[in-house]
Amino acid sequence: MPRETIVQAVNDALHTEMAADDRTLVFGEDVARSGGVFRATDGLLEAFGEERVRDTPLSEIAIVGAAVGLATHGYRPIVEIQFSGFLPPAFDQLVSNASRIRWRTRGRLTAPMVVRTPYGAGVRALEHHSESLEAAYAHVPGLKVAIPSTPADAKGLLTSAIRDPDPVLFMEPKRVYRSFREEVPDGEHTVPLGEAAVRREGADVTVVSWGAMMHPTLEAVDKLGVDAEVVDLRSISPLDRETLLASVRKTGRCVVVHEAAKSGGFGAEVAATVAEDALLYLEAPLRRVTGFDVPVPLLSMEDYYPPQPPRIAAAIEETVEF
């Protein structure tokens, strides 16, 4: 098995799936000649040609809306939005069309498509390059949202997303795009959407996270030496309630870590799920460690924004000692 970074694993999945299914098309800004601003689509143009790999005008609305149209015509579009901060114009297409075309046409038309987008802070980029608005997208009925944290999952989840019969937003943690490698299965590799992973088993507290924040979370747990169970949601829509609830029932404690602003963030959904179905198992209040309720700061203050290991560790300690 080759050792790959997350961005290489994404590239691997695209190559593998495009080779396997000639209905797949990749398009977006700078994805062809330039190979994508993060090189996630590198080599696709050479391998599959201009008809299936296209640079597009700077048109987020048209990229996502056209994907819906293509998908209803039997194709499998995989589009890239360069940074998730540029997705909001296309939010209308996701909400008004992609997510509800099956429902609206009572199953006559469907939109099997993937919107890939790097998300999150931590690469010293300009304004609008650091957003993590996953909760807003998870709130859209009919839209699936997957967020890998490791190279193997990136390949497996993206493959599942491409094969999924419904629209999937695939958010890539660009902060850890190239920060480490792991072995990624060769050829076909799938990780089901809607299935969380237990990254570390433990008895004292459940720490839930996803995407870029899995890494400071694991670092915090390792440093603290607590017997924590770490759950990586991998897909926030659909949410794997069973794995989450089973873990909380076992440990009796829960901490959620995410990068996005706290209020209305997906941590609130996790907390509500635990409150609804595992409240009586809790031995301590559920804690959220999150970004703050402000836009992601520009680069000089950027590193103050996302949860760092000391913040995560402090919340875990408080919860365990409660």
Next chain:
Amino acid sequence: MDGEPPSRPPPRVNTAAGVEHLSQADLRVETHQVVTAEGTVEASRVPDLTDAQFRDLYRWLVLQRTFDERATKLQRRGQLGTYASGRGQEASIVGSAFALADDDWIFPAGREAAALLMHGVSMRDLLLYWRGVEDASRMEGANVFGVAIAIGSQMPMVTGKAWGMQLAGDDAVAVGYFGDGATSTGAFHEGVNFAGVLGVPAVFYCQNNQYAISLPFSEQTAADTVAQKALAYGVDGVRVDGNDVLAVYNAMSTARARARDGRPVLVESVTYRRGAHTTSDDPTRYREEEEVESWAARDPVDRYRTFLADRDLLDDVDEAAVREEVDEMFDEAVAAADDYPHRDVDEMFVHLYEEPTPELARQMEWYRDFLDDHPEMDEYVHQRERG
């Protein structure tokens, strides 16, 4: 028809019917020029400026070029964040801003350093902006909006600002700077259309520098020009040689005058981005060196220097002295940016609302205390050098 629904014939074309299609080939779009690439001057078009003003134009061109060169170097040394250079677009940037008044509002796209400096932004603040210091986004002392990093997103605001100017009876215009890429966004079309309907003092200034990151203009749109798009919205269009600083000045001057009369204008300044999209980009992946070279031969600074020489004005401009002067300004600005007071974490929280919400105030207070109690946070926050 007895009970049968009415039918229709299979599609066919009656070529004899004489249906006329309007196509862009029917449209002639001139490119306004004063000084040709070869240096020939159309004397009647030379703007009515004093010798001192002609010399100032040159200083601004040199300043734009020097600022780009030095800012790019600073970025390479890790003393600036991602930087977007205007190399190759100096005439387009300088000529347009030279035609504006202090009361006008500029909505920048990012490459037009000289335009912002000319409009009153300090060089220190411009450097701080590229260092990612929030305070610099105030663009203190200048009628300048924040840089539109979300491409094209400023256009409807340009219209709204111009509408406000009209309602308030101001003698000023709102000017949106943007690139050819922005003309593919929905916000561009909605913004320009709205301005046309309202008849507000807005100028939409497109620097068509031929590339939106890797995409050449020919693939950005099937239209021959950006200028012709104006007509669909009932606003005026102008196309100008963006490497000819005097032509750009003329185009913006007339556009501004029309806009003040309630006739919005879309200006297409045809130029070329000789550098990378930003310091994060590698243009060798998508364009040929010969093409870059061919535009270097149409260099806007060289062209204007030829014009000045022809007018015997160049002797009055000590080129070395101008460069030295600009370098000195830059050094001082870097020193001032380095001296900018250290900000604490409050900077993240202020200015989101006039009064912070109770939750936001709570988060800020909590974070201050947390940082006090956890000095180890420094290791994580300062693990990478900050701007």
